[in-house]
Amino acid sequence: MYQPTSMFSFFSSSFLRNALIGALATGLSACELVEFSPNDHRARADQKDLTAKNLARLTAAPLPPGDTLRFVFSGDSQRFYDDAQDLVRSVNQQPGIQFMLVSGDISDFGLGREMRWIDNELRKLKVPYLTVIGNHDHVANGREAYQEIFGPLNYSFVYADTKFVLIDTNSREYNFNGRVPDVPWLRGQLADLNGASRSVVISHVPPHDGDFDPTLRDAYAGTLRETPSLVFEMNGHRHDYGVGQPFNDGVTYVNSYAFEKRKYLVVTVFGDKQFRLKQVSF
Amino acid sequence: MAPTLLLAALLAAPATPATPLVSNGPTGSDSVTVSVAVPPVLGLAKSARRQRIGYLPRHVVLQTGGGVGMLSVGGGLSFAHRRLDLDALVGYVPARHAGTALTIASVKVKYAPWELPLGSSRLAFTPLAVGVYGSYTFGLRNTGEEGQYPDDYYWWSRTTRVGPVLGSSLSYALPDAPSGRARRLTGYYELATNDLYAISYYLNRRALSLPDITTLALGLKLEF
Incomplete structure (x- = not known):
């Protein structure tokens, strides 16, 4: 009973x-x-503030003394989700890398869901990944979606004796208002390396591109030229690999492959400011 | 809570009186009409049928989600024995969810081939409705100013979305309106996607799944 x-x-x-x-x-x-609108940027708590979360992971795993700074450089993930899946599989097999950089255009249409789709793949990386905003991420209300899901448009961090400065250079998205990129901010970031001895600047649109504010080009390139600690400036936007000195001023610009190119770069930085770029197909 | 209150408000709203029957009879006292007694009768029958066709079940809707507003309100008409619905909605999304406050105007056509009465209850189940919607969003921050971009810089519209919808609904027959119109309250859901999500899925069928590109709308429809 x-x-x-x-x-x-x-x-x-x-x-x-x-x-x-x-x-x-x-x-x-x-x-x-x-969904209230495709421009609705609400996200699960674990898909918000991804920049801060990835930086916390990176900080928690500092480079052991004697190890070499090595990271994967890619960009323009846009609407290439199948390629993102394969990229993750390949990057996860790279030995001795500490993080991955994505040089902007995380989304194609500037929608929050697209940014979360990319994170659905990239969160499977064994290493943290960091992004900078691209012009496509500014479309419609994409800027707010990027800020909600990833974080600040301009930020910097120090890792392995190197200060990484990530800056919004998508001038056309602000209709060339003369304030983007924020050159005074960049100058300040490069003037104080927070104890690091090398610096790297990462942005989406390269200064020698038509989508970069022509009135700020000289000030921006000049700032980089006057930074002796600068290893190189890294860009995306052009969807293809490129390395060169477009201003013939001793400053090297490296452009990333887009995800759709099914290639990425493994970047090794050593010594004073020497570097090696290895192209990997996947 | 808010939807319940709104529903109460909708129910409390006075029903619009039905269009008065248009008299088709002879207007004067002319005796000539007597000699043609049959045609007016036919005319009346025809008129009654026209009246019945003219009787369009109409409704108001209240919806959340579906990509057309955190809260959308609208109205619509039913055709083809209530199988075909044509709705127009206006939706709102507050700035905290989208960066700027958005107003979304949308139209939707839905076709529901079957309606199953549930026993002798006042309930009826519509297992499947399929349709399409189109929306236009006002209030987006960066849709491009004059001369901001070279032609075809971005090939898609930032303001106009179109997509398919698919759903079901459950209706409850309310007492008829004083005018004799049938009144009904329907709860529905709709699964939808939009052109941009559909393209993303089409090009990435390995990494993306249908749930990835699906949106859900929940709504109430009051026929009055």
């Missing part, structure tokens, strides 16, 4: 608990499913 009652109450309470957990889980996923 007693037993069945207790069995029943056990079942009913566990059923109730499961139903509650189920409803909660459904509620959480339904939150994103019930």
